[in-house]
Amino acid sequence: MAKQEKAIAAQSELEAAVSAGVEAIPRRRKSAWTEAIQDVVLRVAGVLALVFVWWILSLIFPATLVPRPMETFGEVAAIVTTGDFFYEMGATLRRVLVGFGIAMVVAIPLGIVMGTLRSLESFFEPPVILGLTMPGLIWAVLMIMFFGLTETSAYAAVAVTICPMLAISIWQGTKSVDKDLIDMSKAFHASPWSKVMDVIIPQLISHILAAIRYGLGLAWKVVVVVEMFGFSNGVGYQVVRGFNIFSMKAVLAWAITFLVVMIIIEFGFIGWLERVVTAWRPKIEAWRR
Secondary structure, X not given: OHHHHHHHHHHHHHHHHHHOHHHHOOOOOOOHHHHHHHHHHHHHHHHHHHHHHHHHHHHHOOOOOOOOHHXXXXXXXXXXXXXXXXXXHHHHHHHXXXXXXXXXXXXXXXXXXXXXXXXXXXXXXXXXXXXXXXXXXXXXXXXXXXXXXXXXXXXXXXXXXXXXXXXXXXXXHHHOOOHHHHHHHHHOOOOHHHHHHHHHHHHOHHHHHHHHHHHHXXXXXXXXXXXXXXXXXXXXXXXXXXXXXXXXXXXXXXXXXXXXXXXXHHHHHXXXXXXXXXXXXXXXXXXXX
């Protein structure tokens, strides 16, 4: 009898250990500095792997099609050390930020009302879905035809292209808001403004950050397409210039500067913003290796 009790107790302990998940298998946690250094090393290694593949291709194909990496990086240095880089990149960046800002101003309230009011969800869902399925290239053409080759056409093309995507992200996030917190705010007679700012918005932070990340990525692409249609400045204009003289080196050099700026914004600003606004959340990464 005692043996059976011991066996049952041992089995219970084993089941408790298994149900505890990762706590049943203790493993040494890496320090924050170690993880940060490892991430940097792996990212640099990934970039170097791409450059290595590029170098191999440059040995196979002629320089007019695949220029050598060092020659292209020399072209990048020449672009950055002149005033052209800051002027052209500044024009593109301005168009991205203005168009993106317009889209966010429209998408955040639109997504919230669609997620909270069923009638408005049914009303706005068809146009939002249709706007999402429309290719950015078509929006760019339509805005240029409507506004002409002006800054307004670039702003509008970015805004109408990314607004549906941003609205859908926030809309779905609003639908996943904790209903118990909404009921609690009603019990305390919170105003509609307080309900949105103190209950809904804090729970939408992750969705808004995801929308910012993907929206900015799409905005860059749309702006470059718009600039390629006939603008006299911007990264897209410089890419077209390189295409017209069939200079693959110039096209790749401007593409690289463009990508570097995007990476700086992604990891330097958006990554920092995400760490700041989500600092209160516990990190749950026990399943990751």
